[in-house]
Amino acid sequence: MNTTNSVNQRLSSLRDAMANYKVSAYIVTNNDPHNSEYSADHWAGRTWISGFTGSAGNVVITQQGGGLWTDGRYYIQAEEQLHGTGLDLFKARQPETPTIPKWLANTLDENSAIAVDGRSISYAFYQELKQALEPKNIEIVLDLDLITPIWTDRPSRPSAEIFDHPVAFSGVETKQKLADIRKWLNENHADCLLVSTLDDVMWTLNIRGGDTLYCPVSESYLIVERDRATAFIDKQKLPAEIEKNLTTQGVSVRHYEYVSQYLNQQCEGLSLAFSPVYTDSLLVNSIEQNL
CATH class of the missing domain: 3.40.350.10 (Creatinase/prolidase N-terminal domain)
Structure with a gap:
């Protein structure tokens, strides 16, 4: 109230x-x-x-x-x-x-x-x-959260289960979308792309979520490199069958919170493309010294 x-x-x-x-x-x-x-x-x-x-x-x-x-x-x-x-x-x-x-x-x-x-x-x-x-x-x-300690009944992070968006509705398989992204990487002389916008992650992976009232999305990131793609999602939200399907499409899955560590370790010294409007400042500042 x-x-x-x-x-x-x-x-x-x-x-x-x-x-x-x-x-x-x-x-x-x-x-x-x-x-x-x-x-x-x-x-x-x-x-x-x-x-x-x-x-x-x-x-x-x-x-x-x-x-x-x-x-x-x-x-x-x-x-x-x-x-x-x-x-x-x-x-x-x-x-x-x-x-x-x-x-x-x-x-x-x-x-x-x-x-x-x-x-x-x-x-x-x-x-x-x-x-x-x-x-x-x-x-x-940037690393000072003063709200959580005083917001004692703060709602938890969303935990709605992710569900499949079949290719019958999406029209294109994830592996083809990844191929198109890699073509873009080559054309723009970039080594990897960090996808931060939730609707773009959902679209690329042909999945949907329920983390917000008005959009069928789930908190996640996607990193597309020239030879691999990795999704960062809370695995408790991800049914095993959907994770298996992502694997067949060429996408490995890691926990949501691991994205910063992954970028620092796997993308060190590489050319990273990302949207400064849709990527948070704490994440970028945690990795920019290695890019």
Whole structure:
């Protein structure tokens, strides 16, 4: 329940944690690590901390206040739901409204620090933050999840079982799709492709999931190399028969959390193609020194 009192208590707890870590600002989004349009409830940190229930928007919390950036669909709703929280409404994409990176650069002192759960922002957004904050030597901490310790009833990560999407409906077998991807790799002089968008992983592997209400997807990654392909999925979601079918199509399966380690070990020194918009900043920062 998101009453004003409960939201203010959450904000107070977050600010206490920020003070402990000497963080001047904390960014909270509703994004999963794949920057999906619709995310599972586990990732709804912005909704929980601010009380704003619209489908789009990011929050920045400071010790003195903070704000919500959202678009024109939600101005009236946001004003109502933010009332009494001390959070300001920033009308995104309006000429007079600074972006989050610019606002932080204008608001924070030199040599301060901001933090975010790096899984919840894209690498592209991280680059915007970095460009805006570097002139003031403001540190960006990506591996600091301050929400989970205070969100005591946070929903678990989704665990819906994966199911097959037969070639009778998909039209093309996975092994042919992989061949097309490898042709693209050759044409673009890349050694491997990291597929982060969930619908693209589902399409390529001819599978579907139930991790979100509106899209039949499952949290996963796919890495396609010139001589092999590897899917990263929570194996508890994956029936043995589907894993066997993926193997026959030339895809091995590893656990979802292993993707960073795999990239560091198997793709070291190689040319990696990925989408900076749909790949989370923590993952890219954990591997970029080896690429």
